[in-house]
Each structure stands twice: as structure tokens, then as C-alpha cells.
Amino acid sequence: MLFYLLMIGFAISAAAPFFYRRFRAFFGWIAVSFPLFLFFSFSSFYPRISAGEVLRETVFWVPSLGINLSFLLDGLSFTFVLIITLVGAAVFLYAGTYMKHYEHAARFFVYIGLFMTSMLGLVLSDNIAAMFVFWELTSISSFLLIGFSHHKEQSRKSAIQALLVTGGGGLALLAGLILLSGISGTMEISELYPQHAMIVSSPLYPAAALLVMIGAFTKSAQFPFHFWLPNAMEAPTPVSAYLHSATMVKAGIYLLARMNHVLGGTALWQDSLLVVGAVTMVCSALLAFNQMDLKKLLAYSTLSVLGTLTMMIGIGSRLAIKAFFIYLIAHSLYKGTLFLVAGTIDHAAGTRDAGVLGGLGRAMPFTMATAILASFSMMGVIPLVGFIGKETLYASILELEEWGRYLIAAAVVANGLLVMITLVAGIRPFFGSMRRLPSVPHEAPFAMLAGPACLAFFGLLAGLFPDFFMGAMLDRLASSVLADTLTFRIKLWHGFNEVLFLSFLTLLCGMLFYAARVKLLPYLEGRHIPPVLKPSSWYDAALAGMLKVARWQTRMLQNGSLRNYITIIVVTAVALGVSALAGSFSAFPEIPALDVTFYEVAIVSIILVSILVLITSSSRLKAVITLGVTGFSIGIIFILYGAPDLALTTFAIETLGVILFVLVLYRLPRFTSYSTTASRVRDAVIAFVFGIFMALMVLFTVSGELDSGLKRYFAGASLPEGKGRNIVNVILVDFRAIDTLGEITVLAVAAIGVFAMLKLALKGGSR
Amino acid sequence: MYSIILATASRYLLLLLQMFSLFLLFRGHNEPGGGFVGGLVAAAAYALYFIANGIAEAEKLLKVDPFYLIAAGLLLAVSSTMPSLAAGMNVMTGIWFDTGTALFGKVGTPLVFDTGVYFLVLGVTLKIIFSLAEGDLQ
Numbered sequence: 001m002l003f004y005l006l007m008i009g010f011a012i013s014a015a016a017p018f019f020y021r022r023f024r025a026f027f028g029w030i031a032v033s034f035p036l037f038l039f040f041s042f043s044s045f046y047p048r049i050s051a052g053e054v055l056r057e058t059v060f061w062v063p064s065l066g067i068n069l070s071f072l073l074d075g076l077s078f079t080f081v082l083i084i085t086l087v088g089a090a091v092f093l094y095a096g097t098y099m100k101h102y103e104h105a106a107r108f109f110v111y112i113g114l115f116m117t118s119m120l121g122l123v124l125s126d127n128i129a130a131m132f133v134f135w136e137l138t139s140i141s142s143f144l145l146i147g148f149s150h151h152k153e154q155s156r157k158s159a160i161q162a163l164l165v166t167g168g169g170g171l172a173l174l175a176g177l178i179l180l181s182g183i184s185g186t187m188e189i190s191e192l193y194p195q196h197a198m199i200v201s202s203p204l205y206p207a208a209a210l211l212v213m214i215g216a217f218t219k220s221a222q223f224p225f226h227f228w229l230p231n232a233m234e235a236p237t238p239v240s241a242y243l244h245s246a247t248m249v250k251a252g253i254y255l256l257a258r259m260n261h262v263l264g265g266t267a268l269w270q271d272s273l274l275v276v277g278a279v280t281m282v283c284s285a286l287l288a289f290n291q292m293d294l295k296k297l298l299a300y301s302t303l304s305v306l307g308t309l310t311m312m313i314g315i316g317s318r319l320a321i322k323a324f325f326i327y328l329i330a331h332s333l334y335k336g337t338l339f340l341v342a343g344t345i346d347h348a349a350g351t352r353d354a355g356v357l358g359g360l361g362r363a364m365p366f367t368m369a370t371a372i373l374a375s376f377s378m379m380g381v382i383p384l385v386g387f388i389g390k391e392t393l394y395a396s397i398l399e400l401e402e403w404g405r406y407l408i409a410a411a412v413v414a415n416g417l418l419v420m421i422t423l424v425a426g427i428r429p430f431f432g433s434m435r436r437l438p439s440v441p442h443e444a445p446f447a448m449l450a451g452p453a454c455l456a457f458f459g460l461l462a463g464l465f466p467d468f469f470m471g472a473m474l475d476r477l478a479s480s481v482l483a484d485t486l487t488f489r490i491k492l493w494h495g496f497n498e499v500l501f502l503s504f505l506t507l508l509c510g511m512l513f514y515a516a517r518v519k520l521l522p523y524l525e526g527r528h529i530p531p532v533l534k535p536s537s538w539y540d541a542a543l544a545g546m547l548k549v550a551r552w553q554t555r556m557l558q559n560g561s562l563r564n565y566i567t568i569i570v571v572t573a574v575a576l577g578v579s580a581l582a583g584s585f586s587a588f589p590e591i592p593a594l595d596v597t598f599y600e601v602a603i604v605s606i607i608l609v610s611i612l613v614l615i616t617s618s619s620r621l622k623a624v625i626t627l628g629v630t631g632f633s634i635g636i637i638f639i640l641y642g643a644p645d646l647a648l649t650t651f652a653i654e655t656l657g658v659i660l661f662v663l664v665l666y667r668l669p670r671f672t673s674y675s676t677t678a679s680r681v682r683d684a685v686i687a688f689v690f691g692i693f694m695a696l697m698v699l700f701t702v703s704g705e706l707d708s709g710l711k712r713y714f715a716g717a718s719l720p721e722g723k724g725r726n727i728v729n730v731i732l733v734d735f736r737a738i739d740t741l742g743e744i745t746v747l748a749v750a751a752i753g754v755f756a757m758l759k760l761a762l763k764g765g766s767r
Numbered sequence: 768m769y770s771i772i773l774a775t776a777s778r779y780l781l782l783l784l785q786m787f788s789l790f791l792l793f794r795g796h797n798e799p800g801g802g803f804v805g806g807l808v809a810a811a812a813y814a815l816y817f818i819a820n821g822i823a824e825a826e827k828l829l830k831v832d833p834f835y836l837i838a839a840g841l842l843l844a845v846s847s848t849m850p851s852l853a854a855g856m857n858v859m860t861g862i863w864f865d866t867g868t869a870l871f872g873k874v875g876t877p878l879v880f881d882t883g884v885y886f887l888v889l890g891v892t893l894k895i896i897f898s899l900a901e902g903d904l905q
Binding site (some may be wrong): 059060648652653656663664723730732734737740745747748750752754 | 791795796797798799800801802803804807808810811814818833834837838840841844845848852856861863875877878880881883884887888890891892894895896898899900
């Protein structure tokens with residue numbers, strides 16, 4: 001069921017352009033049915049999940065390697081699935097209208113559908129390999145979506161940056177997961193749970209834990225990998241709302257929560273998460289201080305929240321996991337809304353500059369209401385769900401013995417800054433006097449209002465009736481993350497206590513920060529953080545260095561001269577072959593008794609003569625034809641030795657080869673001898689050495705017993721298992737079909753390469 | 768250089784060679800042949816037609832850009848590995864049906880795979896030949 005839902009998701013995404021072309025006018029209403037369908041399909045599992053059941057499903061993929069498409073629906077994945085599909089519904093509906101003015105909007109829906117399905121696959125996967133595949137798919141769809149306006153250089157740059165950072169982290173994650181499966185001997189995540197004690201005491205544990213953390217930190221933009229996320233705001237706004245606040249950036253958090261059970265409980269894991277999360281929480285909120293762009297402001301606040309979530313997994317107490325859960329839901333609801341509102345404002349007013357916007361409330365009352373509702377949730381105003389999230393967060397920090405005092409100060413400052421961001425980005429644009437704007441503001445169409453309004457309203461509902469909406473899931477999620485159920489109920493009102501005081505303090509701080517920001521902005525203008533301190537400039541330097549090495553390496557190895565390539569390949573092959581075989585054969589092989597027939601002598605003589613003509617000729621046509629003669633003669637040898645398949649293919653290749661050569665000949669300049677005598681001698685020596693090497697190889701091969709049993713196996717299994725008498729073909733299309741698949745893929749890529757090279761050369765002159 | 772004899776002959780040879788290439792493809796599982804060599808022979812057929820009649824005629828005859836053949840071949844090959852999944856077996860497990868007729872014999876997913884190889888090889892070869900030949904005209 002889970003597997004088929006995912007497959008349906010991919011199929012629908014692929015079909016999106018067909019629907020888009022037909023129903024462009026109201027495409028949003030069609031598109032929204034896709035996430036809603038998934039939402040209700042998954043919701044049908046709610047009774048079973050809330051009763052404590054864990055759904056499992058396995059589709060065999062490569063069972064011999066333990067790689068399977070196995071899925072697991074428990075409290076943790078169910079929470080994420082609901083967030084993904086619910087926010088997805090709002091975003092799809094919104095995008096149907098918002099994206100109309102973009103070129104290639106049909107593609108957008110393919111990408112975002114691909115993303116949604118991969119994200120679902122990621123949170124549902126129970127197999128390490130499957131999870132990694134979905135993980136990478138989300139990175140790739142994020143790349144495509146950030147670079148959606150690919151005619152803009154900044155978009156392309158940001159897309160590549162996001163891809164390299166998250167992709168690099170993905171490699172680290174892969175290494176970590178492989179280490180983990182090496183330690184435990186299983187690829188199934190749920191089978192790792194009972195092995196916690198053994199994994200943690202393994203000498204490889206620190207490496208595995210660090211690598212998994214790096215993967216999660218890059219994906220969830222934790223310090224020092226945070227810089228890609230603000231740059232990702234180049235993407236169209238629905239993407240920022242969906243991928244870069246509500247879902248994809250939470251993939252890293254999801255991974256940490258999922259792995260907490262396997263890798264957690266050690267000082268390394270808990271402290272790293274706590275420190276990195278806290279640093280991200282505070283630093284990114286500070287970085288937002290002088291931002292003017294609505295989306296950038298929201299992006300920095302997202303970073304801060306991601307840091308908070310990481311920190312809470314780091315704290316790891318039962319109260320912290322409760323706070324994690326509520327904060328996660330609250331953030332997805334309000335931040336998705338605020339991003340969509342920012343998009344609406346951009347749409348209506350033509351700018352996202354917080355310094356210019358103001359007084360939009362009269363023209364856009366419904367948008368304003370939505371924005372205020374979401375803003376209150378973000379600021380933590382009672383009775384919205386954000387309030388409960390913040391209360392629980394503070395309560396869990398206060399529980400800490402040693403660090404509690406410092407952390408609570410940091411958390412209050414960070415949340416105060418979030419309040420400031422909300423005031424600037426969510427509330428300020430609607431009040432005050434209206435200034436001159438690029439376009440006259442107007443209320444957004446219904447399709448762009450409905451989604452954000454629903455999300456904001458859910459934030460209110462979840463705040464008013466927290467136990468009804470989230471209570472059951474909290475227990476199930478905690479049992480996935482902590483292997484423990486929580487006994488707390490979620491309540492809106494805890495009475496007048498320390499935590500409530502801190503909430504008020506936060507709001508007060510926020511207002512003070514806002515006032516300070518208004519005063520300080522003129523002084524901050526034009527001031528920048530020195531590049532040495534910015535991780536983004538480290539990234540730039542690393543990228544520049546890598547390109548430099550690549551250019552140097554290309555210059556050395558691939559300088560465009562075919563002769564050079566062949567020399568390098570042949571010399572390397574001989575050197576490696578000799579060094580590998582030098583020890584294993586002591587005596588010179590016996591030359592087997594020759595029993596030559598007349599045909600063999602004749603063919604070999606033809607080959608020798610044609611090669612002689614080939615290397616001495618000064619005419620290209622002659623060279624091509626003699627090369628063809630050599631090829632055909634070798635084909636005949638194949639026939640003599642009973643390999644008709646090889647012979648057939650050789651003949652066909654040689655024929656086409658001659659045609660291709662003739663076509664190329666046509667465009668070459670007149671034949672002149674470029675090579676010096678010295679280089680010809682060198683080439684001759686290399687050729688002779690290679691020939692002797694190959695001859696020796698053959699002699700060694702036939703003199704030794706190299707029976708590996710493969711020949712017997714294939715000969716025996718070909719007809720009963722492969723249903724064919726031609727063993728070569730059965731191997732190609734059945735036993736070793738995956739090799740063939742790889743080869744034909746390479747062929748296809750080569751054809752594209754040839755085409756591109758020829759077209760480039762034609763357009764750009766002689767390059 | 769236009770030769771009316773070659774041009775006329777190529778039309779009949781094209782058909783014959785195409786039939787031969789399909790023959791090679793379908794007999795491949797039991798006798799020498801297969802998708803790879805079949806695709807090469809089919810490409811050679813078009814190459815002959817192109818030599819006799821020029822590039823424009825050959826492209827018109829093919830009707831589609833060879834890239835579509837490449838894509839279709841790859842898609843066919845990949846999708847032939849899937850039915851076994853639906854049947855609950857490992858990916859790429861061959862599934863065979865006995866049609867019971869002497870003409871077709873047994874038909875299975877490896878044959879679909881081989882057909883994919885056929886189209887891909889045909890597409891790749893023609894794309895390279897056509898790209899080179901188009902360059903000459905300019």
C-alpha cells in the first residue's frame with residue numbers, strides 16, 4: 001500500500017504537464033487533489049497508528065545485498081507525512097495561481113510533485129539504501145526548484161550551492177549509514193534499534209555518528225552549513241514555503257530524530273546536537289537583524305527554528321521531545337503560511353522590501369488576517385499552537401541542570417529576535433502609511449488565500465484543542481524517538497508560572513529589538529561581516545580551489561590530443577598489469593604446440609600486410625580502408641574460433657566505422673605529418689610493448705588453469721533459466737542485464753556528448 | 768555525387784536490411800544475433816540510404832530525431848525490468864510466456880529488454896552519423 005502510494009505519486013508528477021496544458025486556467029484546483037489524495041490515504045491509517053500499531057511493508061529490490069524498498073509508518077513518520085501532505089495541499093493550490101506568469105510552469109509541478117513524493121519516501125523508508133535514494137531525490141528536486149528561473153545567474157549559483165552542500169552532506173551520510181550497517185550487519189533501520197548498546201560501544205561509532213550528523217546538518221542548514229538556505233530564497237515563493245521552511249529542511253531533523261534511538265544517549269551525540277543547535281538558533285536569528293527582504297528574514301528565522309529543533313533532540317529528555325514535536329508542527333503551519341503571505345505581498349505590491357512596504361491592510365484584509373494569525377503563532381501568543389511550543393521549549397530547557405541558565409538566556413534572545421522578525425515581516429507591511437509601491441496592491445485571488453488561511457487556522461485549532469489534535473500522535477512519536485511513551489498531556493494553559501513569565505519576557509524582548517532595529521538600521525547599512533568569518537566564503541574558496549584542480553588535471557590528462565589519451569591509457573594499463581602480475585607468474589609460459597591451418601595463416605598475413613600499409617600510408621582514405629580490412633579479418637578469426645556473435649557484431653561495427661571515418665575525413669584539413677621522428681619512435685616503442693604485453697597475457701591465460709566455474713554455470717543455466725540457447729545473448733539480456741543496462745546508458749550519454757560537441761564546434765568556430 | 772542505381776537499390780536494400788535486422792533481433796536468444804547487432808545492421812541500412820540519397824532524405828525517412836529512439840530504447844529496457852516487481856519477484860527477473868505457436872515460441876521480458884537495446888543502438892549510431900553529416904552541409 002505505502003509502496004503503491006509512492007509509485008502513484010511519481011506517476012502523477014510525471015503526468016502533470018499534460019494536465020497543465022489542458023486545464024491551465026484552474027490548474028491549482030486539480031493539483032491540490034494530489035496532495036489531498038495522499039493526505040486522506042495516509043489519514044486512513046490514523047486509527048491504527050494512534051492505537052500504537054507500526055505498519056511495515058517490504059518490496060524486494062536487491063535482497064541479496066539487503067537493499068529493499070521497505071517502509072515503516074510509525075508515529076514519527078506519520079507526523080511528517082501529515083505535515084508534508086497538508087502543507088503540500090496549501091502550496092499546490094497556491095502555486096496553481098502564483099506560477100501562471102512563469103515560463104515553463106508545467107515543469108514546476110513535475111519538480112514539486114517529484115519532491116513531495118520523494119520526501120514522503122524519505123520519511124517512510126525503513127531501509128538505509130532506500131532512504132538514501134529518497135534523500136538524494138529531495139536534494140535534486142530542491143536543486144531543480146531553486147534554479148527554476150534558470151535565466152538568472154543568481155538562481156543558478158544558489159541552486160548549485162544548495163546541491164553541492166546538501167549533496168556533499170549526502171555523501172557523508174551514505175558513508176555513515178554504511179558504517180552503521182557494517183557495525184550492525186543489517187540495512188533495516190528498525191532492526192538497528194535493539195542493537196543500540198552494541199553500536200554505541202563499537203570503535204567505529206564516533207565516525208558513524210559524526211558522518212550521519214554532517215548529513216543531517218547540511219540538509220537542515222545547521223551552522224556552519226547554514227548559508228545555502230537564505231540563498232535558496234531565489235526559488236519561487238511556493239518552493240520557499242514548502243521545501244525551505246516546512247518540509248525538506250526538516251529532513252535532517254527527521255533523520256536525527258529517527259537515529260536518536262540508534263545513535264543517541266552518548267555524550268558525543270547529545271552534546272554535538274545541543275551545541276550546534278544552540279549556535280544555529282542564536283547566530284541565524286542575529287544574522288536576520290539587518291535583513292530587509294521579507295523572504296530572507298523568514299529564511300533566517302527558519303534557520304533559527306531548525307537550530308532549536310536540533311537542540312531539543314540534543315537535550316533529549318522526554319519534555320524536550322514533547323517540545324520538539326509541538327514546535328515542529330507549529331513551525332510548519334505558521335512558517336508555510338508566512339512565506340505564502342510574503343509571496344502574495346510580492347505579487348500584489350511588486351516588492352518584498354520590508355523598508356518600503358506598509359499600509360497594505362486596507363487593500364488586502366484577508367491576507368492581513370491570515371498573516372496576523374500566523375504571526376501570533378510564530379511569536380508565541382496565547383492561544384495559538386506556537387505558544388504551547390515555546391512554553392514546552394522553555395520548560396524543557398529549565399529542566400537542565402548545568403547548562404540550563406545559559407541556554408534559557410540564549411533561547412529567550414533567539415525567540416525575541418524571532419518576534420522581531422515576525423513584527424517586521426508578518427505585521428508591519430499591513431500597517432502604517434502606504435508608500436509608493438511598484439504596483440497598486442490588491443487582494444489576492446481566492447486560490448492564493450485559501451491555502452495559507454487554512455494553515456493559519458489549523459494553528460489556532462491545534463492551539464485551542466491541543467490534546468485532541470496532537471495528543472495521540474505525541475505518544476507514538478515519542479516511542480519512535482525515545483523508545484518510551486510520554487505520560488504528559490498537551491495543555492494550552494499551565495497557570496501562572498516561571499515559563500509564562502519567560503513567554504512575556506520574550507515578547508517584550510522582541511518589541512525592544514524591533515525598536516532597536518529601527519534605530520540601528522542606518523548605522524548597519526554597508527557594514528558586513530569580514531569574509532574570513534563567513535562559512536559561505538569558505539565554501540566559495542573551496543569551490544574555486546576544486547575548479548582550479550579540475551582545470552589543471554584536465555590540462556594535464558585531457559589536452560584534446562587523441563594520441564595523448566591513448567598513450568596514457570595504454571601505458572597505465574601495461575604498468576598496472578605488469579605490477580599486478582609480476583609476482584604471480586614465475587616461469588615463462590610454455591608456448592603451446594601450434595597447429596595452424598591454412599586459413600589462419602592467410603588471415604594473419606592479411607592483417608600484417610594491412611597494418612604495414614596502414615602505418616606507412618600518407619593517405620587517410622587508404623588508412624581507413626586498411627583499418628577496415630584489419631577489423632574484418634579479426635571478425636573472420638572470430639568465426640574460425642566459433643564465436644559467430646562476436647563476428648557479426650565486429651562486421652557491423654567495422655562497416656559503420658568506415659562510414660563514420662569517411663564522414664570525418666571529409667572535414668579534416670589536408671594530410672600533413674605533425675609528428676616528429678622522436679615521437680614516432682616513442683609511439684612505436686609503446687605499441688610494441690603493449691603488443692608484447694597482450695601476447696604474454698594470452699599465453700599466461702591459456703597455460704594456466706583458470707576455470708572459475710562460470711563457463712559451466714552459464715552453459716548449464718542458459719536454457720532452463722534464461723530460456724535461450726544462445727549463451728552470449730542470454731548473459732547479455734538476462735544474467736548480466738544490469739551490466740548491459742549500464743552500457744547502453746553510457747552509449748546514450750556518449751551520443752549526447754558527440755552531438756553537443758559537434759553543435760558547439762559548429763556554433764563557436766574552431767574550439 | 769548522386770548515383771541513380773545506388774539510390775534505387777538502396778530503397779529495396781533498406782527494407783531487406785531492416786527485415787534482416789529484426790530477424791537478428793528476434794532470433795538472438797537462441798541463435799547468433801541479438802539487439803545490439805540488430806541495431807547496428809538497422810543503422811547500417813539507414814547509413815546506406817543516406818549515402819545514396821543524402822542526409823535530408825534519410826532524416827525525412829526516419830521521421831523522428833534519433834534522440835527519441837535513444838530515449839525510447841532506454842525507457843523500454845528499464846521498464847522491462849519492472850514487471851517482475853509487480854509479480855513479487857526481484858527486479859530484472861525474466862518473465863516468460865509460452866504463446867504456444869511455432870512462429871513466436873516463448874516471449875519474455877528479456878526480449879523487451881533486447882528490443883530496447885536495438886532501438887538505443889540504432890538511435891546512437893544514427894545520431895552520430897547524422898550529426899557528422901549535417902555538419903558537412905554547413
